[in-house]
Amino acid sequence: MELTTPEPLHMECGRFSSVLSSIGDKWTVMIVLTLTGRPRRFNEMKRVVGGISQQMLARTLRALERDGMLTRTVHPTVPPQVEYALTDLSRSLAGPIRQLGTWAGAHIDRIEGNRSAFDAARAAA
Amino acid sequence: MELTTPEPLHMECGRFSSVLSSIGDKWTVMIVLTLTGRPRRFNEMKRVVGGISQQMLARTLRALERDGMLTRTVHPTVPPQVEYALTDLSRSLAGPIRQLGTWAGAHIDRIEGNRSAFDAARAAA
DNA sequence: CGGTATCCGACCTGATACTG
DNA sequence: CAGTATCAGGTCGGATACCG
Numbered sequence: 001m002e003l004t005t006p007e008p009l010h011m012e013c014g015r016f017s018s019v020l021s022s023i024g025d026k027w028t029v030m031i032v033l034t035l036t037g038r039p040r041r042f043n044e045m046k047r048v049v050g051g052i053s054q055q056m057l058a059r060t061l062r063a064l065e066r067d068g069m070l071t072r073t074v075h076p077t078v079p080p081q082v083e084y085a086l087t088d089l090s091r092s093l094a095g096p097i098r099q100l101g102t103w104a105g106a107h108i109d110r111i112e113g114n115r116s117a118f119d120a121a122r123a124a125a
Numbered sequence: 126m127e128l129t130t131p132e133p134l135h136m137e138c139g140r141f142s143s144v145l146s147s148i149g150d151k152w153t154v155m156i157v158l159t160l161t162g163r164p165r166r167f168n169e170m171k172r173v174v175g176g177i178s179q180q181m182l183a184r185t186l187r188a189l190e191r192d193g194m195l196t197r198t199v200h201p202t203v204p205p206q207v208e209y210a211l212t213d214l215s216r217s218l219a220g221p222i223r224q225l226g227t228w229a230g231a232h233i234d235r236i237e238g239n240r241s242a243f244d245a246a247r248a249a250a
Numbered sequence: 251c252g253g254t255a256t257c258c259g260a261c262c263t264g265a266t267a268c269t270g
Numbered sequence: 271c272a273g274t275a276t277c278a279g280g281t282c283g284g285a286t287a288c289c290g
Contacts, residue, residue: 016229017151019236023225024149026142026263042272053264058273068239079271080270089232089239096228099221100148104141107214111144114193114214151283167252178284183253204251205290 022067027052027060029097032090035070039085064090147192152177152185154222157215160195164210189215 022028027049034040034048046057061084064070069090075081147153152174159165159173171182186209189195194215200206 015233016226019229019233020154020225021149021151024146026146029145054273055265055275056263059263066240066243067236068243074272080273082272089235092232093228096221096224099224100145101141103218103221104144107217108140108144110214111192115191118191118193179253180255180285181283184283199252205253207252 022063023097025060027056028064031057031060031064032069032086032093032097035084035086035090036094039073039083042082042084045084069093147188148222148225150185152181153189156182156185156189157194157211157218157222160209160211160215161219164198164208167207167209170209194218 030049031045034045040048042057042061045061046052046054049057052060061070061072065072065084067089068087071085071087073083073085075083155174156170159170165173167182167186171177171179174182177185186195186197190197190209192214193212196210196212198208198210200208
């Protein structure tokens with residue numbers, strides 16, 4: 001047991017993995033970003049996000065709602081209207097997400113270059 | 126096209142998705158955390174991480190190496206020794222990751238509570 | 251020791267069709 | 271409009287066996 005790299009880090013990691021995998025999945029961050037500024041309705045989001053299937057949008061929204069990351073408000077009109085909006089919880093995530101986005105923006109070119117170089121080296125071998 | 130939520134955000138998101146999904150996958154963050162402080166050898170990491178299969182460790186290490194997030198150094202000894210170490214790139218990611226970890230630590234209890242409440246409500250219905 | 255190859259089940263994702 | 275149901279393909283992740 002190394003005191004310099006204590007085990008608790010890994011235990012935390014285990015607890016946090018569900019949060020990290022949410023952030024890492026294909027649509028979550030994009031959907032949350034789409035809701036910054038103002039609430040959106042289902043098909044409105046489908047159009048704005050672009051490329052997402054109806055099912056994946058429904059699933060992702062349900063998962064976020066379950067986590068308390070957004071609210072689902074049904075307006076009993078005809079045709080039915082359902083609005084999705086961010087919560088305090090998801091808004092508090094904006095800061096860390098932005099940090100990550102900034103990092104990605106600063107390093108994505110390098111990363112893609114690294115990938116190309118790695119693949120080229122492998123192809124040569 | 127809304128000027129309040131400009132499209133470029135989504136285009137960035139598309140470019141960054143490969144980075145986000147790396148962070149979100151099951152083992153990447155844990156492996157990177159394991160390497161903070163000092164380099165590690167293959168089976169050493171397998172023991173420390175715990176629960177990871179040999180194949181997934183190899184795959185994840187290869188993906189990280191491809192991105193330039195770690196170096197792979199082979200010492201031509203018998204038996205062979207291979208050391209993995211962080212790079213400047215992966216070390217620069219430590220800050221944003223820590224932010225995210227802090228956020229997760231602060232809110233994980235609430236999130237898990239939300240999930241339980243949501244599931245209970247669904248089960249009742 | 252440090253991998254790669256193969257197989258397999260589970261899950262993720264999308265397309266399509268259908269419902270209130 | 272806002273979903274759910276069903277099916278099909280692909281990917282993820284682990285177990286096992288084998289190689290240098």
